[in-house]
Amino acid sequence: MLNIVWLVLLVGSVVMALWTGTTKELVTSVTESANAAFKLALGFTGVMALWLGIMKIAEESGLVGLLTRGIAPIMRSIFPGVPDGHPALGSMAMNLVANMFGLNNAATPLGIRAMKDLDQLNSRKGTATDEMCMFLAINTSSVQLVPAGAIALLAAGGSSDPTVIVLPALIATGVSTMVGIATARILSRFRRFRVEDKGCDDHDAR
Amino acid sequence: MTLADSAALGSHVIFLGFLVGIPVYGFCKGVRVYECFVKGAREGFDVAVMIIPYLVAILVVVGMFRASGGMELIAAAVPEALAGWGLSPDVLGLALMRPLSGGASLGMVGEMVARHGADSYQARLGGVICGSTETTLYVLAVYFGAVSVVKTRYALHAGLLADAAGLVASLLVCRVFFG
Numbered sequence: 117m118l119n120i121v122w123l124v125l126l127v128g129s130v131v132m133a134l135w136t137g138t139t140k141e142l143v144t145s146v147t148e149s150a151n152a153a154f155k156l157a158l159g160f161t162g163v164m165a166l167w168l169g170i171m172k173i174a175e176e177s178g179l180v181g182l183l184t185r186g187i188a189p190i191m192r193s194i195f196p197g198v199p200d201g202h203p204a205l206g207s208m209a210m211n212l213v214a215n216m217f218g219l220n221n222a223a224t225p226l227g228i229r230a231m232k233d234l235d236q237l238n239s240r241k242g243t244a245t246d247e248m249c250m251f252l253a254i255n256t257s258s259v260q261l262v263p264a265g266a267i268a269l270l271a272a273g274g275s276s277d278p279t280v281i282v283l284p285a286l287i288a289t290g291v292s293t294m295v296g297i298a299t300a301r302i303l304s305r306f307r308r309f310r311v312e313d314k315g316c317d318d319h320d321a322r
Numbered sequence: 323m324t325l326a327d328s329a330a331l332g333s334h335v336i337f338l339g340f341l342v343g344i345p346v347y348g349f350c351k352g353v354r355v356y357e358c359f360v361k362g363a364r365e366g367f368d369v370a371v372m373i374i375p376y377l378v379a380i381l382v383v384v385g386m387f388r389a390s391g392g393m394e395l396i397a398a399a400v401p402e403a404l405a406g407w408g409l410s411p412d413v414l415g416l417a418l419m420r421p422l423s424g425g426a427s428l429g430m431v432g433e434m435v436a437r438h439g440a441d442s443y444q445a446r447l448g449g450v451i452c453g454s455t456e457t458t459l460y461v462l463a464v465y466f467g468a469v470s471v472v473k474t475r476y477a478l479h480a481g482l483l484a485d486a487a488g489l490v491a492s493l494l495v496c497r498v499f500f501g
Contacts, residue, residue: 117478118462125383132392141389149385153377157370165366170344172362173355177348214340217333222340227461228369228468235469243473244466252465252477256421256458257484263453264333265424269432270449273440281446284495285453292455292488299483303476 160224167225171207180206194254194297197237197247204233208251215259227255250300257296258289369468376467380459384422393418408447408493416448417489421458421482428452447496454488 133142174180184191184206191198191205198204207230214223230251238245244252263285270278303309345355387393397415404414412434419427431448438444458481466474 117476118474121459121478122379122383125387129383129386129390129392132395133386133390136391136395138389138391141391142386145385145389146382149382150378152385153381154374156381157374157377160373161367161370164369165363168365168369169359169361169363170341173348173353173358174344175362176358177344177351177353179344179347210340213336217336219333219337219340222337224464225366225369227465231465231469235471238469242471244471244475244477248466248469248471249475249477249480252462253480253484255465256456256461256481257488258454258456260453262333263449265428266431266449266452269428269435270440270445273432273435273445275435275440275445278440280499281449281453284446284492284499285450287495288450288454288488288491291491292484295487296480296484300476300480303479306476309476 163221164225164228167222168229171210171226171229174206174210175203180210182206183209195247195250197245198234199237202233202237204230204237204247207233212254212259215255216261218260218262218264227251246300246304249304250297253296253300254293257292259293260289261286372470373464373467376463380463384459387422388419388426408443408496410444413444413447413451416451417485420451420455420489421485424457424460427457443496443500446500447492450492450496451489454492455485458482458485 129142133139171180180203181201184201184203187205187209191209192200195205195208207226211223211226211230214226231248234245234248234251235241237247262282266281266285267278270281345359348355348358393415394411396418397411400409400411400414405411409417412430416427416430416434419430431445431452434442434448435445458478462474462478462481466472466477
């Protein structure tokens with residue numbers, strides 16, 4: 117799926133640029149975006165290091181384990197493949213808490229940490245596990261309680277009450293998250309997703 | 323204090339709670355906090371370097387798509403009938419942009435605010451759509467990139483379906499609340 121989406125965006129952009137006469141902008145954007153991606157990744161290093169350091173303390177102090185036991189009943193039903201007491205349950209919980217409160221700077225490193233913990237349970241490195249797909253589905257559907265960015269825009273535009281969107285957004289994001297969880301659960305049972313996709317044949321993708 | 327202020331304060335408290343509370347708890351449990359922090363933080367650079375190829379792959383095609391003007395082309399092709407449901411060209415454009423780029427979709431909400439006013443139906447709908455989902459492709463690239471997963475199986479299907487559900491829910495909820 118990602119292969120197809122990627123190729124469609126790539127080829128589609130060129131076709132549409134030819135149609136709308138924006139080939140010059142298109143060509144400029146390629147180099148710009150590649151540079152931006154590199155800067156984004158490197159710019160991420162400081163915050164990443166900070167939260168991975170904090171996470172290490174949380175882990176060694178037994179805090180992650182404590183959290184893992186606390187939320188185990190809920191997480192067990194969503195992530196049945198993660199054994200009881202596995203650190204992935206704790207790091208995923210911390211990521212979700214950070215996401216709920218819109219702490220993007222903390223949420224991403226914690227999420228990456230959770231993915232690394234989930235990868236320990238992965239017998240086929242390079243291929244996503246059911247738990248990874250479920251975790252991604254929850255994360256991409258957003259669990260943020262208050263859409264701070266949008267509220268700031270409305271407020272900046274002189275809205276009389278920018279926070280009117282809080283409840284509607286909460287309902288909408290609740291629906292999207294539930295659909296994400298349900299879809300991931302249902303798709304995990306499809307046979308076509310059980311066998312490996314035909315990727316580029318790279319057995320040592322690590 | 324308004325709701326926005328209390329939400330911001332709550333976020334700051336939780337942020338600091340994580341940042342300060344964890345080391346304090348660790349110290350009480352006898353962890354050598356400084357050494358432990360450094361040990362964990364060392365992985366930060368590796369992760370950053372690891373996700374570069376994934377980010378380049380995604381951001382380049384998203385950037386190309388934005389520059390091609392294809393978004394406007396697709397949005398303009400919406401039939402009139404759908405506009406009655408609130409799915410006007412700019413709303414559809416926003417819905418298409420949301421999974422691709424967080425910054426660009428917020429920019430589009432900013433445009434809606436400027437064009438229709440901050441208390442308009444369109445601006446509020448835009449805000450709700452923005453808040454209803456995440457930047458699916460970006461999250462996918464970063465999270466899977468960090469563990470070198472290239473075969474993503476059904477993760478994108480689930481993410482995009484959740485985005486679509488978020489859009490439909492936003493349209494319906496805004497009809498009820500602001501319609």
